[in-house]
Structures are given as structure tokens and as C-alpha cells.
Amino acid sequence: MKRLECDSSTVACCAWVARVLVIVSALRGPAVSLKVCSAFRRGPLKLGMAKITHVDFPPKETVSYTKETQTPVTTQQKEGENSEPMLEIQMEKPDQKEEEEEAPPQELTEEEKLQILHSSEFITFFDHSTRIVERALSQHVDVFFDYSGREMEEKEGEIQAGAKLFLNRQFVDERWSKHRVVTCLDWSPQYPELLVASYNNNEEAPHEPDGVALVWNMKYKKNTPEYVFHCQSAVMSAAFARFHPNLVVGGTYSGQIVLWDNRSNKRTPVQRTPLSAAAHTHPVYCVNVVGTQNAHNLISISTDGKMCSWSLDMLSQPQDSLELVFKQSKAVAVTSMSFPLGDVNNFVVGSEDGSVYMACRHGSKAGISEMFEGHHGPITGIDCHTATGPVDFSHLFVTSSFDWTVKLWSTKNNKPLYSFEDNSDYVYDVMWSPTHPALFACVDGVGHLDLWNLNNDTEVPTASTTVEGNPALNRVRWAHSGKEIAVGDSDGQILVYDVGEVSGLKCLGMWTSFLWKCTPI
Amino acid sequence: MSAEVEETLKRIQTHKGVIGTIVVNAEGNTTLITSTKVDYAGLLHQLTMKARSTVRDLDPQNDLTFLRIRSKKHEIMVAPDKEYLLIVIQNPSE
Numbered sequence: 255m256k257r258l259e260c261d262s263s264t265v266a267c268c269a270w271v272a273r274v275l276v277i278v279s280a281l282r283g284p285a286v287s288l289k290v291c292s293a294f295r296r297g298p299l300k301l302g303m304a305k306i307t308h309v310d311f312p313p314k315e316t317v318s319y320t321k322e323t324q325t326p327v328t329t330q331q332k333e334g335e336n337s338e339p340m341l342e343i344q345m346e347k348p349d350q351k352e353e354e355e356e357a358p359p360q361e362l363t364e365e366e367k368l369q370i371l372h373s374s375e376f377i378t379f380f381d382h383s384t385r386i387v388e389r390a391l392s393q394h395v396d397v398f399f400d401y402s403g404r405e406m407e408e409k410e411g412e413i414q415a416g417a418k419l420f421l422n423r424q425f426v427d428e429r430w431s432k433h434r435v436v437t438c439l440d441w442s443p444q445y446p447e448l449l450v451a452s453y454n455n456n457e458e459a460p461h462e463p464d465g466v467a468l469v470w471n472m473k474y475k476k477n478t479p480e481y482v483f484h485c486q487s488a489v490m491s492a493a494f495a496r497f498h499p500n501l502v503v504g505g506t507y508s509g510q511i512v513l514w515d516n517r518s519n520k521r522t523p524v525q526r527t528p529l530s531a532a533a534h535t536h537p538v539y540c541v542n543v544v545g546t547q548n549a550h551n552l553i554s555i556s557t558d559g560k561m562c563s564w565s566l567d568m569l570s571q572p573q574d575s576l577e578l579v580f581k582q583s584k585a586v587a588v589t590s591m592s593f594p595l596g597d598v599n600n601f602v603v604g605s606e607d608g609s610v611y612m613a614c615r616h617g618s619k620a621g622i623s624e625m626f627e628g629h630h631g632p633i634t635g636i637d638c639h640t641a642t643g644p645v646d647f648s649h650l651f652v653t654s655s656f657d658w659t660v661k662l663w664s665t666k667n668n669k670p671l672y673s674f675e676d677n678s679d680y681v682y683d684v685m686w687s688p689t690h691p692a693l694f695a696c697v698d699g700v701g702h703l704d705l706w707n708l709n710n711d712t713e714v715p716t717a718s719t720t721v722e723g724n725p726a727l728n729r730v731r732w733a734h735s736g737k738e739i740a741v742g743d744s745d746g747q748i749l750v751y752d753v754g755e756v757s758g759l760k761c762l763g764m765w766t767s768f769l770w771k772c773t774p775i
Numbered sequence: 776m777s778a779e780v781e782e783t784l785k786r787i788q789t790h791k792g793v794i795g796t797i798v799v800n801a802e803g804n805t806t807l808i809t810s811t812k813v814d815y816a817g818l819l820h821q822l823t824m825k826a827r828s829t830v831r832d833l834d835p836q837n838d839l840t841f842l843r844i845r846s847k848k849h850e851i852m853v854a855p856d857k858e859y860l861l862i863v864i865q866n867p868s869e
């Protein structure tokens with residue numbers, strides 16, 4: 255029998271093991287002690303292969319239900335419905351998990367987002383809602399104002415005591431109206447707060463469209479246009495189509511007549527007249543819708559004397575056209591036109607040679623019938639008396655011209671009834687008040703807006719104001735109520751003035767006194 | 776995005792006092808346009824839906840057209856639609 259050769263450490267180790275064994279055997283039983291003891295007596299340890307079995311226990315799945323997967327968000331659950339059988343719920347879970355994946359929270363790809371942003375429903379929605387939100391943004395109604403605690407700040411913009419013209423609004427758009435001249439203004443017959451303004455081309459921005467028409471809204475405080483329309487050629491005249499509330503007509507520099515519709519999402523015209531010899535080939539300075547609801551035409555006159563009448567449904571060719579020539583010789587270069595109240599056949603036009611012509615559309619003597627001489631320069635504006643009242647003044651009209659004067663005429667007389675010579679620059683436009691029979695407004699090239707009340711004084715204007723900066727004022731338009739005047743200048747700005755109470759607006763006296771004023775002259 | 780949409784968006788975002796502009800879809804899970812860091816979309820969508828259901832419960836023929844929430848610091852304007860929601864947050868004292 256071999257003997258173990260031990261050294262001191264092994265002896266100590268054995269002693270320790272023996273002690274442990276005593277304890278372990280006390281706890282576990284004799285089997286353990288026997289094995290170890292035999293290992294120490296028999297020699298080196300014998301190693302052998304042992305069979306291993308690999309057992310894998312999956313983690314215990316804790317089944318939990320959250321409200322989101324179980325109950326749909328939109329419908330309100332009735333109390334009784336909550337007690338669904340457990341089996342059904344388990345079946346639904348995988349379906350709802352799929353649904354959640356189909357509608358990912360804010361993780362649509364960029365392409366899908368762009369696709370939505372380009373879709374037409376989105377554009378319609380966006381156009382509509384941004385319009386409302388912009389109005390709401392500018393409206394500041396402070397319902398919390400405390401009169402007792404806070405100091406009242408000084409009122410801004412004190413109304414000038416005594417003056418009859420107060421500046422109410424200023425409309426200018428940085429992108430669309432700056433550096434353009436306001437060529438025409440028209441108030442909407444349907445919605446008295448809407449005003450359309452047409453502009454010519456912007457020389458400082460050659461890549462922007464040449465012709466712009468903006469619809470401004472007086473009702474809300476927002477300072478951006480309600481609608482923006484543009485076209486390829488400078489717009490020289492614009493008007494709301496009288497019996498079609500959604501349409502805006504424009505006459506352009508190229509001779510085309512364009513039609514914009516505010517129902518479409520486009521800013522470009524929905525209809526255009528052709529550029530042919532049948533239509534106009536010269537700039538169209540006058541467009542007007544005349545007639546009644548059932549029988550109306552769009553009348554347009556260009557500077558070569560051609561007058562066309564159109565139907566708004568079909569702008570591909572004019573219904574009727576007429577060359578305005580005086581005494582069969584020279585064509586009349588028309589700059590402005592006006593129809594007397596209620597008349598759809600006879601009208602007056604002002605021309606570049608300084609004369610006013612009276613013409614009629616239909617009949618054997620269609621064309622120019624009479625000439626009124628008096629002005630020494632091209633006529634810039636003409637307006638027939640439109641105020642309705644006990645006395646009929648529809649034979650009266652006023653004209654403004656480059657010769658610094660405004661003249662009052664009657665269709666019954668070849669010579670002017672009166673000449674107003676208070677201005678010291680080109681008078682660019684004139685218009686009668688739609689309500690007061692003896693009131694008219696005119697604008698000139700040094701920023702003056704003058705209000706003449708012929709019952710008061712025929713030598714000087716009754717009220718006058720000057721626009722800051724003295725820009726040339728190109729157009730003046732009374733609102734249909736007769737209480738506001740819109741003025742367009744050469745810098746693309748539109749100013750709307752409130753007309754203060756002109757004396758005796760409602761009394762009969764002003765009509766009869768004007769009548770007396772007119773006859774002896 | 777088309778030029779007109781961009782232009783209008785820019786005009787609103789640069790309006791005096793506007794802090795953010797958000798466009799969400801009707802379900803409230805996709806934000807199409809956002810210009811704020813705070814997530815107003817989910818919360819406001821829920822509120823708009825609640826407001827709309829309230830209006831319709833009071834009168835089924837009626838519908839929500841505009842929602843304006845005035846708080847001490849901000850004013851939140853929501854213009855709902857059938858398919859989308861336009862939200863604009865403004866600080867009116869600015």
C-alpha cells in the first residue's frame with residue numbers, strides 16, 4: 255500500500271477538512287464523509303464523463319391588460335359592456351396590436367407627409383382655416399381691461415377736431431403691392447367691406463407676375479389681402495363682376511381681359527379673352543358690367559377706340575364690338591368711360607386728346623354722337639352723377655384732366671358748366687358721391703384728396719387732406735355707402751378715409767339748392 | 776410643400792406674438808406641420824374632440840367651427856375641419 259507523502263500544508267488542510275466533514279456529516283449524513291475519506295486514502299482522483307441534461311425554463315409570462323388595447327378610444331363604453339368574456343378579449347388582443355402598428359404615432363415617413371401636404375383637400379382646408387386664423391390673430395378684444403386699477407394710456411391717433419376726412423385704414427402688401435402703381439379700385443356691390451385694387455408691374459422684381467389684383471377686407475383688422483390674384487400682363491382696370499359675386503374682372507395692358515374666381519384655389523385667372531384682332535390689342539383702361547341681373551354685359555374699351563361687349567360665361571369672343579371713331583376719321587383714344595345711372599345704351603368717354611365724347615351702343619347711330627371740348631390735356635377720369643333723389647341730375651358729369659382742372663358738364667350742353675381750378679398738379683381722378691348730390695372727390699399728383707361740396711362753395715374744396723409723403727394719387731373711389739373714400743397712390747398703397755358728417759346729408763334742401771346752382775351757370 | 780402654403784405658413788408664423796403653428800390630422804396621431812418643441816398636438820386634439828362632441832350633444836345639427844382658449848400667458852386658436860386641425864398659439868401681450 256502506498257503511503258501519501260504529505261507535507262505540512264497538506265496535513266493542515268487535511269485536519270481542516272476533517273473538521274468540516276464532522277460538521278457536514280452531522281448535517282447531511284454519512285454518505286458525504288465516506289466519499290471524501292476514500293478519496294484521501296485511494297490516491298489521485300479519477301475523472302470520468304458525466305451525462306448532462308440541459309433544462310430550460312422560460313420566464314413566467316405575466317399576463318397584463320392595459321386600457322388602450324382593450325377599449326377603443328372614440329366610442330364611449332356602456333357600463334354593461336365591460337364584462338366581456340375572457341376568451342374574447344384574448345382573441346381581440348392580437349388584432350388590436352396590428353391596428354396600433356398600422357396607425358403609428360407621429361412616425362409617418364417624410365414622403366407620406368409631403369404627399370398629404372400636396373393633396374388638394376389639404377390645400378383647401380389650409381386656405382380656409384388660415385384665413386380664419388389670420389383674422390382671429392389680428393383681433394384683440396381685451397375683455398380683462400381694468401378701468402379702476404390701471405392708468406389710462408393716452409389715446410393714439412386723436413381725431414382732428416373739425417376736419418371732415420379721417421384716415422381709417424392703410425393697405426399695402428410688402429410682396430404684392432410695393433413698388434407698383436394702383437391702377438384701379440372698385441368696391442364690391444355684394445359685400446361692402448371688400449375692395450379690389452389692381453396694380454401694374456413691379457420694375458424692381460422682374461420675376462414676379464406683371465399684373466396683380468388684391469382684394470382687401472375692411473371689416474377685420476388684419477393687414478394682409480383677403481385674396482391675391484395675379485396674371486402675366488399689368489392690370490390697368492379691375493372691377494367686381496356686378497351680378498357674379500365670386501368673379502373679379504381685370505383689363506390688362508396687353509389687351510386681354512382676365513377673369514379671376516375666388517372659389518378656385520388658383521391665383522391665376524380662370525378665364526381669359528384671346529389676344530386677337532377680334533378682341534382688344536391695346537391696353538384696356540375701362541371695364542364695367544352694365545345691365546340687369548338677367549341681361550348684362552361686360553363692356554370694355556381699349557385705347558385704340560375699340561369697344562367690346564362680352565358675356566361673362568364665354569370670353570372666347572366678344573358678343574359685340576364697335577369702333578369708336580369721331581366723324582368717320584380718327585379713332586378715339588379712350589382713357590375713361592362712364593355710364594349714366596340706369597342707362598345701358600348711352601355713355602360718355604374721355605380721351606387722350608382732351609375731349610369728351612358721347613356715344614351709344616345700339617341703334618342706327620351706334621358710335622360717337624357728340625363731342626365736348628373744353629380740356630387742354632388728356633382726360634384722366636370721368637364720372638356721371640349717380641346719386642338718386644327727388645331731382646334728377648343724371649345729365650351731369652365731371653371730368654378730370656392733366657390740365658390741372660376738374661370740369662362739370664351737362665350732356666345737354668357742349669361747353670362745360672363749370673371749371674374747378676384749385677389744383678396745382680395733374681388731377682388724376684374724380685368721382686361723385688353716391689349719396690350726396692353736390693359732393694365729389696378728386697385726387698391729384700401731389701398727394702391731395704379734395705372734397706368739393708358745390709352747395710357750399712365752388713371756388714375751393716370743402717375738405718381737403720394731403721397724404722403723407724405727397725405721393726401721386728392715381729385713383730379715388732367712394733364706397734357705396736358714401737361714408738368712405740378709398741385712394742390709391744403710385745407706391746402701391748391704398749388709404750381709406752372716413753367722411754365726416756357732411757352738413758345736411760338727409761335734407762331735401764341740398765338737392766334743390768344744387769339744382770338752383772346748376773341752372774344759372 | 777407648395778409655395779402658397781409655405782408663404783401663408785410663414786406669414787402666420789411671423790405674425791406678432793405667434794409662438795407656434797401645428798397641423799394635425801383628424802385622428803390626432805400624425806403631426807403634419809409643427810413649429811414648436813412642446814407637443815400641443817395630442818392634448819389639443821383630445822380637447823377639440825371633446826368640445827366638438829359637447830357642441831353636438833347639445834344640438835345635433837350644430838358643429839364646432841372654432842375653438843379659442845385664453846390663458847394667462849397664451850391664446851390658443853384651433854380651426855377644426857373634417858380631416859385636419861390647424862392650431863396656432865399666440866402670446867397676445869407681445
